Amino acid sequence: MIALGLSTLLAGCAGNTRTPFTPESGPPTVGMPASLSERERLFVPDLEAALRNQGLVPVRSGAGDMQLEFVVETGPINTDTRIALLEGSRTVAQGEGRASGLPLVGRSKVAENSFDRAFRQFEADLRNTGSRRSWSQASQANTDSAEAVY
Secondary structure: OHHHHHHHHHHHHHOOOOOOOOOOOOOOEEEOOOOOOHHHHHHHHHHHHHHHHOOOEEEOOOOOOEEEEEEEEEOOOEEEEEEEEEEOOEEEEEEEEEEEOOOOOOHHHHHHHHHHHHHHHHHHHHHHHHHHOHHHHOOHHHHHHOOOEO
16 A cells, blocks of 8 residues: 555656745746856856746756756857757747857857847747746746746
8 A cells, every 4th residue: 555655656746847946836947957068157147037037937957847958069160059948849939049250269259149149039039939828927026036946
């Protein structure tokens, strides 16, 4: 009997993406990427702010109702940035940006330009999607007080 109860409890938890710190009735959570480069970490606060502005709660290095994919690939000339918010296998919002510059000269500015292009697309897509979905209706008080769970 105990084994049956335990297996039922574990089965119920297996599909649960919420942490003990986020109540079931709270706003949707977004699992943030666990492995980020130093350059990517510089841009994460902008992504977190955009998600919070739409009533979503970023969860660092954790599973969420949705997952954020974020990559800044720096080459000798081009820097490409990809941002995608996924709900299962469905893309909810995305943005891509590319910037170019001379090798070894001003690489941080090239990365910033690439990120800015991707972020503008992502933020616009997120706003458009959020206006059609219930999670965008979260009260401003909830989004102002929401902090990333570390």
